[in-house]
Amino acid sequence: MKVFFKAKPKATIAGLLTEFFGEAQSWRETNDSLEPLVELIRLIRPLKVKKGQKVDLQEMISFLKENYACRKQFSIYLKEILKDRKFNKILSDAAILQDVDFLFEVKKRIFAKFFPYQPQIDTLEYVLNQVFYLANDGIWINQIPLNQLGEVYDILKFRSIYDSAAPDSILSELLVAMHLITQRISGRAMETDVIKMVPEFDNLESPFSAFEKELFLLEDRIRISDRHYITSEDLSYAQLLVLHKQCEEFVEKAFHNSSKYGISLRVNQNLLKIRQQLERLKFLISLLIVDSEKDKKNNGIILASRLIKFNCYKNNVRKFVAESTQLISYEITQHTAKTGEQYITEGRKEYFKMFKTALGGGFIVGIMCVIKVLLSKADTSFFGHAFIYSMNYAFGFIAIYLLGFTLATKQPAMTAAALIKALEEGVLKQGRDAEKYKAFAILFARVFRSQFIAFVGNVIMAFPVSLLGIWLIDYTMQYNIAATKWEGLLIDLSPIHSLAILHAAIAGVFLFLSGIISGSVANRDKHNQVYFRITEHPFLKRNLGKTKTLKLAKLYEKRWAGIISNFWFGIFMGSTASIGLFLGLNLDIRHITFASGNLALALYGANYEVSDSMLFWGIFGIGIIGLVNFMVSFSLSLGLAFRSRAISLFELRFVTVSILNHFKSRPFSFFFPTEIKNKSVVAENYLHVKEVENL
Numbered sequence: 001m002k003v004f005f006k007a008k009p010k011a012t013i014a015g016l017l018t019e020f021f022g023e024a025q026s027w028r029e030t031n032d033s034l035e036p037l038v039e040l041i042r043l044i045r046p047l048k049v050k051k052g053q054k055v056d057l058q059e060m061i062s063f064l065k066e067n068y069a070c071r072k073q074f075s076i077y078l079k080e081i082l083k084d085r086k087f088n089k090i091l092s093d094a095a096i097l098q099d100v101d102f103l104f105e106v107k108k109r110i111f112a113k114f115f116p117y118q119p120q121i122d123t124l125e126y127v128l129n130q131v132f133y134l135a136n137d138g139i140w141i142n143q144i145p146l147n148q149l150g151e152v153y154d155i156l157k158f159r160s161i162y163d164s165a166a167p168d169s170i171l172s173e174l175l176v177a178m179h180l181i182t183q184r185i186s187g188r189a190m191e192t193d194v195i196k197m198v199p200e201f202d203n204l205e206s207p208f209s210a211f212e213k214e215l216f217l218l219e220d221r222i223r224i225s226d227r228h229y230i231t232s233e234d235l236s237y238a239q240l241l242v243l244h245k246q247c248e249e250f251v252e253k254a255f256h257n258s259s260k261y262g263i264s265l266r267v268n269q270n271l272l273k274i275r276q277q278l279e280r281l282k283f284l285i286s287l288l289i290v291d292s293e294k295d296k297k298n299n300g301i302i303l304a305s306r307l308i309k310f311n312c313y314k315n316n317v318r319k320f321v322a323e324s325t326q327l328i329s330y331e332i333t334q335h336t337a338k339t340g341e342q343y344i345t346e347g348r349k350e351y352f353k354m355f356k357t358a359l360g361g362g363f364i365v366g367i368m369c370v371i372k373v374l375l376s377k378a379d380t381s382f383f384g385h386a387f388i389y390s391m392n393y394a395f396g397f398i399a400i401y402l403l404g405f406t407l408a409t410k411q412p413a414m415t416a417a418a419l420i421k422a423l424e425e426g427v428l429k430q431g432r433d434a435e436k437y438k439a440f441a442i443l444f445a446r447v448f449r450s451q452f453i454a455f456v457g458n459v460i461m462a463f464p465v466s467l468l469g470i471w472l473i474d475y476t477m478q479y480n481i482a483a484t485k486w487e488g489l490l491i492d493l494s495p496i497h498s499l500a501i502l503h504a505a506i507a508g509v510f511l512f513l514s515g516i517i518s519g520s521v522a523n524r525d526k527h528n529q530v531y532f533r534i535t536e537h538p539f540l541k542r543n544l545g546k547t548k549t550l551k552l553a554k555l556y557e558k559r560w561a562g563i564i565s566n567f568w569f570g571i572f573m574g575s576t577a578s579i580g581l582f583l584g585l586n587l588d589i590r591h592i593t594f595a596s597g598n599l600a601l602a603l604y605g606a607n608y609e610v611s612d613s614m615l616f617w618g619i620f621g622i623g624i625i626g627l628v629n630f631m632v633s634f635s636l637s638l639g640l641a642f643r644s645r646a647i648s649l650f651e652l653r654f655v656t657v658s659i660l661n662h663f664k665s666r667p668f669s670f671f672f673p674t675e676i677k678n679k680s681v682v683a684e685n686y687l688h689v690k691e692v693e694n695l
Contacts, residue, residue: 012409014063015045021073029129033081049136049143057148064155074157084168087124087307088575091177091284092184094125094310096276100269102324110223110406112315113549128311141305160296160544161287161303162228168565171228177217178284179278183211188274193267197254207246214240220660230292237289251275262527265324311380321644347429348421351673354450360405362593365458367398368466369597370473373481384577394570401566402559408454409511411592439656444659445669452671455626458593466597470604482605489602490614492588493556494593503590504625508632510572510589515637518565531557592626 020036022028027036046055086244099105116133119125132138161170162580169192186208188194218236229239254271255263283306287299314318314472374386393677400407450594482489525531534540534553543548573589599618603610610618642651668674 011039011043013040013060015638016040016043017060017063017067017070017074021070021077022067022071025073027073029078034127036077037081037131043139045134046140049140052144055141055143057144059150061151061155062668063147064152071155075444078156079158081127084334085122085124085127086173087179088173088180089119089123090125090128090307091174091280092180092310094314095316096280097269097273097320098129098272100266102265102269105269105320105324106317109315109317109320113317116315124307125311128199128308132308132312135312135316138309141308144305146298146301149305149558150297153297153301158300162290162296165223165228165323170300170303171222174284175222175286178215179286180282181220181281182208182215185274185277185281186212188270188572189247190333191270192245193264194254194270195261197257197261197267197271198250200253201250207243211240211243211247214243218288225475227290228236229288229296231291232289237285237376240285244278244285247278248275260526261529262523262525264527267527319465346673348673351453354406355453355457357404357452358408359461360403361400361407362461362596363456363465363595364396364400364403364405366597367465367469368598369462369594369601370469370481372471373485373601374473376485376662377481382578382582385576388574389578390571390574392570393574394567397570398563401562406454406457408451408458408593408626409507410632411421437654438662441658441662442653442669445662445666446654448670449672451630454679455592458598459622459626462597465601466600467604470601475605480605482601484605486602486605489598489605490610490618492590493599493602493625494614494617494623495624496617499588500590500621500625501585501628504585504590504592504628505632506576507573507589507591508571508629509636510576512636512640513567513572513634514565515633516640517568518561521564522561525557525560590629592622592629593621595625627676668683 016036016039020030020039023336027033030036032038034546043054044057044060046053064074097105099108116129118129132141161174163169165171165175186206189206189208201207218240220232221236222230251271251274260266268441285304290296290299371392372389375392376385378384378388380388397407468484470480490639492503493500494500531553534556535550544552573591577588597620603615663670666674
């Protein structure tokens, strides 16, 4: 017996309109009044939204033109669905920051993605939530040709939004939203932390207050007027635009001044919210302008499409995070860029100076390696080991920093920002992009060789110092501290016998984070005027004197961010393995300089009786660990620097080609300083950048 399954015919727009709005008028009998509209949008909505692709409504338009009964019933249905629906909250709130607490806003938006907030049933927001519930609905709506939307508007005989200014009218909702946004802006712009960012406006009338007064006057005139709109030639409209421009300048000046005064995340969020509200006001003001009868229809269509777009984007997390963190990340990378310049050597003198400071860094790391093995003998808990290891790392890194020594892998997080700064500002000097990328390649070669010589200095010093340390302990106490640990120390270096590459990548992430912490602390201290507070501290001035207090303030400004950064880097490095043990995960860190010291400890612990293959993989592993340390921290820092300056990652393609070409022509410049008769392009560019900064 054969069973045939008949496929259900695919629903069409014409079929759906006939079913709900034909002679049967089944839309009046549905339990859910929104069902016909939801099903219609489902049929219109494209399966895949492509950029630039038009969404065609011609099928629906043609059917409605040819079927009077369906057209009439569909028009009645839509007008009943939309009648007396409040929507001013969409205009005043949707797709605008609702809270200046960054983490709270992120959590709220993520939660709303899975469990959307449902407003009252009598609001337009409820209808939009039920009908346009997909994130990309706001995109394809904008891809419908305006002339087709105009035809739908005419066919269904929608009324103009300017027909009435009564309290329950569309225009009234528009004016209420503008009124609400303006009052919110005025209050937020007067907050102390915001005003502090723009001292240039201290002796001037607030542009926000003036804008609010002018808008209220215009609103009253529109409400009592017979036509309920203004023209683009209206003097009040021109004045409103001037005041709006001044408000925008206030916000832009505050953002610009962040380089002088620093900026907190809270102030950044406040300014972002004001900017978003000003953009929303600019759009709403444009809807009050009517220069021809056609504008009435177009403004109504634009308002409808924007309402859908705003409602769809109200829980957008990616855009919110990008906007909220860009300026903060810019200020952080500005600090790391300035710090990173000292890690970029140019001539032989600077090159060998870097080598000497790297030897100093390797000396301290060698001592830290021996101390860590000693600390591993302590009988304590996971937390205890995490604490003592962290303190060993933290104080060691701080000592390296304060003594002016160099830890090789600390450089990439700093130098990446300096490279992007040169790429960004290189266009000031260079007339062609090719020259700009060439300058970047030359600077990258200097960065790479600086990193190379720092690696060499760290590694060749850490090895003998660790060897000497373990020998001295064995000689004085007759105890080989690595006798039972040498095999583990050696295996941990091998990229094929352990997860050395993963652990090196984890260390690279921590190196990147330490750079972020350094920039963040410097930005925070600048914003909180810590340097000025110390300088003018009455107790310090009275007990230390003005001169010593000033020196203390300068020392704090110069060193504190680095001390905190190195302290937290030590915490990250020292606690990772213990956290891994607690979680049951194979987590640890591998750092090239410590790897060199551990190799020395392993050899001594094994009494130098190590197989050739294990010795080879140990030495090879040191190089791989260093490369991974560099690549991870540098790439993360480079990505952050690109994003903070709004430079497209597509530029990496041209940058990479330029670096490869430079390597082919001058390979030795990536490892050793080469004599150049004339100043390099990048040096000239750097001088020009300095001149610009001074101006």
